[in-house]
Amino acid sequence: MMFGMLMGISMLVALLLQAHLPGITLLGGARWPVLCSLVLYYALNHHGVAGAVCAFACGLLIDSLSLVPLGYSGLLLCLMALSAGACRKHVLPEAMVTASVFGGLGAGLYALLLYAMLANQGVQGVSLGVVVARIAGSGVLGAITAPPVFFVLARLHRALELGDKEAQHRVNA
């Protein structure tokens, strides 16, 4: 119950931050991928179900609040959460380097695949330079955004004793 509430509130705050933080011109106007980092946090630090639920909800929110057709972001974020979840046992999810690498790769790939899907639907007029800058920019911003998001959420989960028991057992063993 508490876990779900914290996830819901985190999603709302992340959504508001992503909607209000200005994009960076030199990076093709790329937005700060706060929601993407949130999904990666749950996928890497909790069970795959938590990551997938968070990915689905975040995808629904992104698509509802933008002009992206419904389901596109949900699909991409779910794939990202499941892929990150599969790597979970081979990485140190609490390390900032992990957050940064996964944040960068995740946000960059998300932007690339979303553009590919939108281009297929006929998004017009965005020049190649802007597309490349925006995809690379999303990766850079993802690498910057993920560590603080992971840090804050890990602190919150630890403070509320909502850590993943499986992971704790694994670490203890």
Place this chain on the structure above:
Amino acid sequence: MSGIWGLREKRLIIWGLVLAVVVLLNLPAPAAWRVSAECRDSIGPFQNVFSLLVVRTGQWVSRIGRTQRILEEKQQLEVRIATLEHRLRRLERFEIENETLRRQLGFSILSPHKLLLCEVISRGDLSGWWETVRLNKGLADGVASGMAVINDEGLVGRTIGVTARTCDVLLITDPNCKVACETANSGAFGIMRGMGARLIGRAAMELLSPANPVELNYISTTHAIQEGDVVLTSGLGSVFPAGLPVGRVGGVRMHSSGLYRQADVVPSASLVSFRYAFVVMEQKQ
């Protein structure tokens, strides 16, 4: 969370989510729009409050800066002078606010159209691929999809994606926004199209990416058109009423086919930082 569910339940949830994504991807357009509208209207109040919070925080920070300056002066001046200065600054702020509101009101009264004043609650499409702003008025206030949006400087865009309490505005700088225009001096007609964001702007961080000048296409070669000419909406195409100021011609060139001319138009409305906009509801009687 993982302690509550067994492996079977977890698999079921994941398959359920996969099914939900497939259903979402295949929803018919009206049903998909209803889901989106419900989400938007649920998030709208939070965006409104957050937007207000951002503005208030900005004002508070600037007030701190101002107070800091006053404190520095206070070391040199008497306490009474400092107090009076602080009061004067407060009055100045009210005066600026008063001036802004008067200008907006005056513009609304003078306009030949019935206008609905809206406030910007969010800037830029969340995915980053469209140039939009979100306004705090929607179907409940009489806004419909495809209405022109202006501010006291000129044309801003047109409404798309209208929900009960919010609406998105596709800005004229977006490549998907096309406007039928004419030049005020020569009456040359053309179709204006946004040219999207550019990589180099005035500053590294902007609320919206600085846009390229919009492009006016299909201008007849027989009309005289030159730099500085005022561009207005022509009223053709039925979305934008005639006579709304759009911008000024920045440069004219012949299209590579040699059949028509093209012109760069610098929008008269500042699209990067405006806070209020008007939705053009209908022509006044």
